[in-house]
Amino acid sequence: MVDLRWVDEKDRPQHTTALLEDISACGACLQLEIALPLGTEVRWQCPKQSFAGFVRYCVYQEIGYFVGVEFSEDCRWSKKSYRPLHLLDLEKLAARSKKRKKMSSASA
Numbered sequence: 001m002v003d004l005r006w007v008d009e010k011d012r013p014q015h016t017t018a019l020l021e022d023i024s025a026c027g028a029c030l031q032l033e034i035a036l037p038l039g040t041e042v043r044w045q046c047p048k049q050s051f052a053g054f055v056r057y058c059v060y061q062e063i064g065y066f067v068g069v070e071f072s073e074d075c076r077w078s079k080k081s082y083r084p085l086h087l088l089d090l091e092k093l094a095a096r097s098k099k100r101k102k103m104s105s106a107s108a
Contacts (some may be wrong), residue, residue, distance in 0.1 A: 002044040027070045035065050042069055051075055
């Protein structure tokens with residue numbers, strides 16, 4: 001969960017709690033209970049890094065709004081600077097799957 005901050009169209013500071021669904025070097029997907037207009041500049045802080053970017057999409061799905069944020073030029077994410085606890089590591093998942101297949105075929 002992150003504390004998302006932005007300024008609305010009337011220049012009033014706003015904030016809400018968002019769920020960080022996905023993150024990459026160039027952007028992130030956040031889940032919110034409210035919609036944000038395209039182009040809105042948003043910011044949030046994590047333990048070792050600040051993030052800033054612009055809303056590129058906002059889509060409602062059954063459980064809320066999924067907001068795509070493209071990071072600003074001076075803001076890039078890396079695993080070294082911040083690694084969310086829930087981040088799914090596909091390389092580790094694939095390695096585990098291969099290991100299970102080897103063990104299954106060895107015991108057969």
